Each structure stands twice: as C-alpha cells, then as structure tokens.
Amino acid sequence: MTTIRQRRVGKGTEAAEDQPSEETNVKPDGKILSDPTGGKLWNILSIIVGGIVAISLGLLTSVYVATLHENDLWFSNIKEVEREISFRTECGLYYSYYKQMIQAASIQQGLHGLVYDNKTESVRTINILERMNVYQEVFLSILYRILPIQQYLEPVYFYIYTLFGLQAVYVIALYVTSWLLSGTWLSGLLAACWYITNRVDTTRVEFTIPLRENWALPFFAIQIAAITYLLRTHLQPVQERLTLLAVFIATFLFSLTWQFNQFMMLIQALALFILDCLDMLPTAKVTWLYIIQISGLLLVCVLQFFNSMILGSLLISFNVSVLIARTIQKNLKKGGLLNRLGKLILHVLLVLCLTLLINKFIKKILNLESDEHIFKFLKAKFGFGATRDFDANLYLCEEAFGLLPLNTFSRLSSTLLFYAYGFVLFLLTVAAVIVAFRNLSGSNQVQLKEKIEEYTVTLKPDAAYSLVHTVLFGCLALSTMRMKYLWTSHMCVFASFGLCSTEVWKLILKCLHLYTSQRTQVIKYSIPIITLLYISFKFWPGIMDELSELREFYDPDTVELMNWIKSNTPNTAVFAGSMQLLAGVKLCTGRTLTNHPHYEDKNLRERTKQIYQIYAKRSPGDVYGILRSFGTDYVILEDSICYERRHSRGCRLRDLLDVANGHIMDGLGENEPDLKPSLYPRFCEEIKKNLPSYTMHFTRVFQNKTFHVYKLAKHK
Numbered sequence: 001m002t003t004i005r006q007r008r009v010g011k012g013t014e015a016a017e018d019q020p021s022e023e024t025n026v027k028p029d030g031k032i033l034s035d036p037t038g039g040k041l042w043n044i045l046s047i048i049v050g051g052i053v054a055i056s057l058g059l060l061t062s063v064y065v066a067t068l069h070e071n072d073l074w075f076s077n078i079k080e081v082e083r084e085i086s087f088r089t090e091c092g093l094y095y096s097y098y099k100q101m102i103q104a105a106s107i108q109q110g111l112h113g114l115v116y117d118n119k120t121e122s123v124r125t126i127n128i129l130e131r132m133n134v135y136q137e138v139f140l141s142i143l144y145r146i147l148p149i150q151q152y153l154e155p156v157y158f159y160i161y162t163l164f165g166l167q168a169v170y171v172i173a174l175y176v177t178s179w180l181l182s183g184t185w186l187s188g189l190l191a192a193c194w195y196i197t198n199r200v201d202t203t204r205v206e207f208t209i210p211l212r213e214n215w216a217l218p219f220f221a222i223q224i225a226a227i228t229y230l231l232r233t234h235l236q237p238v239q240e241r242l243t244l245l246a247v248f249i250a251t252f253l254f255s256l257t258w259q260f261n262q263f264m265m266l267i268q269a270l271a272l273f274i275l276d277c278l279d280m281l282p283t284a285k286v287t288w289l290y291i292i293q294i295s296g297l298l299l300v301c302v303l304q305f306f307n308s309m310i311l312g313s314l315l316i317s318f319n320v321s322v323l324i325a326r327t328i329q330k331n332l333k334k335g336g337l338l339n340r341l342g343k344l345i346l347h348v349l350l351v352l353c354l355t356l357l358i359n360k361f362i363k364k365i366l367n368l369e370s371d372e373h374i375f376k377f378l379k380a381k382f383g384f385g386a387t388r389d390f391d392a393n394l395y396l397c398e399e400a401f402g403l404l405p406l407n408t409f410s411r412l413s414s415t416l417l418f419y420a421y422g423f424v425l426f427l428l429t430v431a432a433v434i435v436a437f438r439n440l441s442g443s444n445q446v447q448l449k450e451k452i453e454e455y456t457v458t459l460k461p462d463a464a465y466s467l468v469h470t471v472l473f474g475c476l477a478l479s480t481m482r483m484k485y486l487w488t489s490h491m492c493v494f495a496s497f498g499l500c501s502t503e504v505w506k507l508i509l510k511c512l513h514l515y516t517s518q519r520t521q522v523i524k525y526s527i528p529i530i531t532l533l534y535i536s537f538k539f540w541p542g543i544m545d546e547l548s549e550l551r552e553f554y555d556p557d558t559v560e561l562m563n564w565i566k567s568n569t570p571n572t573a574v575f576a577g578s579m580q581l582l583a584g585v586k587l588c589t590g591r592t593l594t595n596h597p598h599y600e601d602k603n604l605r606e607r608t609k610q611i612y613q614i615y616a617k618r619s620p621g622d623v624y625g626i627l628r629s630f631g632t633d634y635v636i637l638e639d640s641i642c643y644e645r646r647h648s649r650g651c652r653l654r655d656l657l658d659v660a661n662g663h664i665m666d667g668l669g670e671n672e673p674d675l676k677p678s679l680y681p682r683f684c685e686e687i688k689k690n691l692p693s694y695t696m697h698f699t700r701v702f703q704n705k706t707f708h709v710y711k712l713a714k715h716k
Contacts, residue, residue, distance in 0.1 A: 050185030054175040057192040058168035064196065066164040067547055069206040074552035075160075081562050082553050083156055084587045090597035091210040093120075093583040095159065097134045098210075101141030102155045110141065119592045121604065122574045122631040130305040132598050133259050136215050163209050166218045170203075170489075171195060173221035178493045178500075180228045181462055187500035190528050194492040197415045197539045201408055202488045213485065216258035221489065223250035224469070230285060231461040244288055251296040256303065259600055262313035263374075264486065265293050267476060269318055271468040273351070277344055279333055279439040280432075280464040287326075290319045309600060312368040314359055321354035337441040344440075369602045377401070381479070390609050390660040391599075397651035400482040408484065412491070415539065416531055421491050424498025427507065428467045431459045463497075470494045499528050557706035561636070562588040564702050564709075569634065576611050576627050577636035585636075594630045609660070615641055616657040617678035620687070624697040627712060634701070637708045642684035654682065 070076060073086055087095045097114060104110030114128040128134060144150070144158050153161075174195060175188035195202050205214045226246040229235075235243070255261040272289055275281040294316055301310040310316075325347055326332070332343050362368070376392040381401075387393065395401045412418035459467075470490050477487035498504050505523045509515035565575070566589050575585050576594040583597050595608040610626050614635060627635055644652045655665045663678040664671045680686075687694045687710065702709035 046185065050179060050188065053185060053189055054172050054179075054192075055168075057175060057189070057196075058170075058172040061171045061192070061196055062164045062168040064543075064547075065167055065199075065203070065206045066161070069160070069164075069209070071547065071549060072207065072551050074550070078553050079559075080156075081559055081588055082555070085555055085558050085562065085584055086553055087210055087584075087587065088208070089580040089583055091208055091583075092587040093596050093598060094132070094134060094137060094210040094212070096583070096587040097128060097132075098137035098141050098159055099155070099587065101138060102144060107142055107145065111138070114138070119590070120586065120596060121607070122592050122594050124603075127305055129303075130307050131601060133212055133257055133304075135303065136257050137210075160209050163205060163214055166215065167203070167205055170218035170221050173218060173225045174489060174493050177221070177225040177228050177466075178496045180225065180232075181466060181493070181497035182500040183502065184500050184524075186525065186528050187496045190496035190499065190532060191492045193532060193535055194415060194417045194496065195489060197535055197543075198412060198417055198488060198492070201411055201484060202492065203485060212258040212260075216254050216261065217485065217489070219250050219254040219257065220264065220486075223247055223254060224490070226250055227289065227465065228462045230289075231281065231465055233461070244292065247289065248292045248296060251292055252299055255296050255300045259309075261300075262297065262310065262315045265297070266313075266315040266318060267472045268469065269293060269315060269322075271465065271472050273318075273322060274468055275461075275464055277332075277347065278436040280435065280459070281461050283333075287323070290322060294319050308366045308368045312359065312363045312366055314355065317359035317362065318351070318355045321351045321358060324354060325350045335442070337437075340440045340442070372602065388659050390656055391605050393651075393656045393659070394653075397647055397656065401480055404478045404481050404484055412488070415535055417491060417495055420495040420499055420531070424495055424504065425467075425470070427504055428459065428463065428498070429471075431507070432464060432467055435459050435464075460503075463501075463503075466490075466494055466497065496528070499531065500524060557704050558584065560704055561702070561707045561709070565589045565591060565634075568701070573633045574631045575634050575636060576614070576630065576632040578612075578638060578641060579608060581636060581638065592631075594627075594632055609657075612653065612657055613683070615654050615682070615684050616661055617663050617680050617682050618661075619680045620683065620694045620697050623683050624712065632712055635698070635710050635712065637684050637687070637710070639706055639708075642682070 073083075075083060075086070078086075084092065084095070084099075100113060101107075101110040104113060114134070116125055117128045118125045120126060120128065129138070140159060140162055141155075144155055149158065171192050175185075175192045177188075178191040179185045179188040181187070203214075204211070208214065226243055230240065230243045230247060251265070255265070258264075269290065272281065272286050276283060276286045297310055297313065297316060301307055304310065328350065329343065329347055332347055333340070335343065376387060376389050377395040380387040380389075380392050380396055409418055412421075470487070473483075473487045473490060477484040502520060502524055505520050506515060509520060509523075562584070565573075565585065569589075569591065571590065572592065574592045574594060575582060577585070579595055579597040579599075582593045582595060585591055586593050586596070595604060595611050599605060599608075607630065611630070613623055613626055614637060640646075641653055644654065646652075649655060649665060649667050649669050658665045658678070659672075659675065661678070662675060664675045666682075687698060688708065690700075697713050697715075698710040699713065700708060701711045
C-alpha cells in the first residue's frame, strides 16, 4: 500500500482595469476625464498592469503546485520505478502510453503500437486512440522527441512540467473571466488568490498529475472566458469572429482531452438553453455556441476513429433537437406572459422528446452500450430503484461519486469564499427572476421599467450566463464530489466578480437609498482589498509551512512486486488482478494486462467483473477457467482487497461480488431474502491454504506483506 512518510534526510526545496461603460472615459474614482487621451492611456496602463499580475499569479501557482509535488514525494530523489508507481490507478495507464511513444523506435512505430495495441487487453487488439483520450500524450511525446532537450530534461519531467504549466494557463483564464465580468483586474486578482488558498477544493493536480481533468479544465476555463467576452454587446464583426474561433479551439481541445467532455458540455448547453428561453442571451450567439459544441465533438469523433460513444452522446442529440425545435416554433418569443409560458412549456417538451428519440435512434443504429453503466449509476444514485448491477454499485460505493461532504463548505468559508459566493448568488438570482419575468411578460409599462431598471444593469448577458453556469455546476458538484473542481474554480470567479461589480453595489446602495457614484466606487475597491488582506494575513503563514514540510514516497511492497515481475517473468506474460494495480504493472513492467481502469467499454466491464471473481466465493476450477479464457499467466491477489476494511459492509468489493453472484455477504448484518450461501469459500482466502484442489491450478511464486502472485498451470 502506498504511503507518504516524513523524510529522514533534510533537503532544500526547489522550489481592462474597468470595462467600458456608457461614458467612454471613466476613472476608477468615477470622475469623468476631460481629456480623452488621458482616459485611453489610463486604460492601456491598467491592461498592462493587470496582464502582468495575471501572468505572475499563473506562474506562481504553477511553481507552487510543482513544489508541493516535489516536497510530498521527493520526486527528484526517488527511483524511476517509484516515480512511476506514484502515478496511481488510471494516471499510470495514461502515462504508460507517453512512455511507450518515447521508447518506440520511431514516431510511426509508436503510433502503430497505439492503433494496434494487444498489451492493454489480453487476447484482444484494440485502438488506444479510439478508446481513450490520449492524444495529449501522443503530442507531448512527439514534441519531446523533436526538441533538443533530451540531454537536459528527463521525459517524466517534461510531462509533469507541462501539466503544472497548464495550471498557470488555468489560473490566468479564471483571472481574465473575472476581469471581463467585473471590469477591473482587481477581481481577477481576488479570484486567483481564492483559487490558490482553496487549493484542496479547487484542484488535485499535484497528486493526480496525468488525470484527464487536469489536461481538460484549463481549456474549459479558456472557453468560458471566450464565451464571456462573446456575450458582450457592441462587438465588432471581426472581434466576434475571432472570439468564436477561440471558443471553437478551446471547446475542441477540452473535448479531445477528457472522456467526460460530453456531459460537462451538456450542462453548458442546458445553461444556454435556459437563458435563451428566458430571452437573456442573443439567440444568434447561442446558436453559434450550439454549432461549435457539435462541430468540436464531431471533429474529436473523427480523430478518435469514429468513437461511437461520442456519436451517441446526449449533447449532440440535445443540440440538434434545440435547433430543430427552434425552426418549428418560430414565434417562441412573441406574445404576452401566459402565451409565452405556454409556448415555452411546449418548446421544452418538444426538445426533451426529440432528444430522447434522436439519442435512442442513434444508439439503436450503432448498437451502442458503452455508456449504459453511467445511466445505471445515475438511476440508482437518485433513488429510481435499487440495483444489483456490479458496475453501478462499484461507482455508488466510491466516495468520489458520493454527495459533496459538508466539511467542504467549512473550508471554503474559512477563506470567506463561500460567504461572498452566497451573497452574490442571492442578489443575482433575485435579479434574474425579475428580469426573466419582465422578458416573458413583455411589459412596456414605464412604471415597471423604472422599478426594475436598477436590476437590469446587474444582469448583462455575460453575468446571466455565469449565474446559470455556476448554479448548474453547483448542483453537479453537490451530487457528485468528484465534479466539485468544475464548480469551486468558477465559484472563485463568480464571487470575486460580484464583490468587484459596480452594478451589484449600485443595486444594493439604491435599495438602501444610499447610492452615490463615489460611494459605489469606494465600496467596489475597498471590500476586495480588505478581503485580499484578510486572506494574505491568515493563510500566508500556512502556505509557507506547507512549502517547508518535506516528505518522501514510500511503498516498498509495490516496488518489490514490480521489480520481481521485471526480473522473473517473460515480456509476453499476461497478468490479472485489480484494475488499479494492473495500470501500474503496465507502466512499470510493460507486461500484458487482462483489464485496466479505463472503464468506458462494455466488454471491458464484463471482463473486469469476471476477473474479480478471484475475490468472490467461487471454486478454484471456475476461477482458473475464467482466468485462462483471457490468456492469464499470473494472477496478483491483494490482501487490502481480500480483507478490505476501508468500506463498510455492503460496499466492500467482495460484498458487491457476492450480491451480484446471488450469495450472502460475510459478517453480521442483513441480507436480501433471495440471497443464498455459496457452496465454496472465498477464493482469495482459501488459495493461501495450499489445498490440492488449488495447487493443481495455481502455484505461488511471489509474496510479501501486501501481494501474493500465483502462476497458472497450463493444462490442455
């Protein structure tokens, strides 16, 4: 089992100001400049300073997470096998393809090995570029091979430094988005500081470096920044076209680097749909965004050799349905309140029905079942019937796919982020409700207009999109903890924008009958500055302590196992075991696997369930037959799974297998009435007794405190 321990040897660590308003020349103090040239110079100076601050904060974040990674593992001092083991579970699988490309005799041979891969899944040849999002590893390996840096930089450092560098891009994109929303780069500064001080809840890049989301989220942040700029009014045609191009490139790169892209963009499409229905966004721009999402995803589909899971995505079905429904209902935004509501309900029902019909039709034509486990998981998670499905329960029992823990909010509150977020969310939600009602009612009464005029300025299209975006992704994060990183990073942007927004403070002061232009400007700048000072004084000492804490990677049992495999088994040997461990086996030894953690394939899921019978109550003959059907030469048993205590009864892997097999679970507690006792003891326990019925099929060839390796006999 991997642990981190304190080091025994000390080692030093290596470690536009204002958005243009109706008055073209306005200083931060609210006074109108008499000299237009002076105003332009001020704006240019502000942009330069804000840009320098953005780049500096991005680079500092990159250095910060890189230093934490080094300090936590002593990465520069440990052996190569230990470095590779530190890429846990699926991270190790993804990195193995980068290593494979680097070690290939040529780029062409490396690409051929990925397209015709027979080592990731035994007795099968699969196309890695089709099945997995590893183009980033391919691109990075080619870049490493052609650049003259091999003598100065090891491949692993080129890889991890690229990911840490993307964190700089991520922070800069969040900074720019907040700046665009509020009109002042002070907002971007606050957003970046919140992102850093809430690092535990905003990123996990320092210990899961190759994870797909660490590649994808920086591009998603760039896309959101570009959409924020696109939704501004009075853009020149050239500006609009360039921004649409930026949105497309960012959408494409986001889709290319993460297999869950379609679900994230579906939520984004829902946000656009809601705002378009409520007449809060320009319809033409929303249409372009739908088209960009579809075209970006289809381009990725082509690059992934027409991956059927992309073609059968709900996103494509939904976007196409919206475009079709809009052509059918051309007068959707005309009429009074009741008329509009009736049309809107029909429109929503039409889009929903079309989406389901189109999606079912595509899946039927393509015989697509790759993503069925996700829908089984969602059905069980939200209480639409209990399930004994092994795959669904595997997700349900993982903490990462559970509800967001309540202690998350206490951590976010300690930096004042959650308080500021709640404050801004409440104000803009009230404004959104009022503006939506006005848009749907189509009222032209002067009195009503005067009443809500103060709300209108606080809900420009970009702010409206940011509001619905944060609400929908907040719901996703609350329901699934693993997705919180999509919400918390935008939370930093949204909260900082609200605190630095002239419109928000103008609205509050008008409600309190205290509004003056000077007072608004004073509050707009003083509140963020006070917040920044609080964050600095409270968290700077803790950050310094964190950076001075030195640990080292320590996992001797896994290191011993990997070294034994490399030294004592043939290169063609096939290994069976847990998904997480086998990813490391492939990376560290290059041996062939029976299964792996990339779970988005029905055949692989069925294969994994069969392999996991080594932890179920099955006869030695049954287990042997299953393993040999996948060409297995060696099987690795882990005590941490066989005698698992991490999960409670009902969520241990052996319990999930027992229930799926119709057997009663071990230990005290209730069982469903139709479950029956197994005729056989648990395989992973009984095999250690060396009984003849087991030794005729399995011979133990390696063991330590954690792992037991058995070689399979080759019967005719």
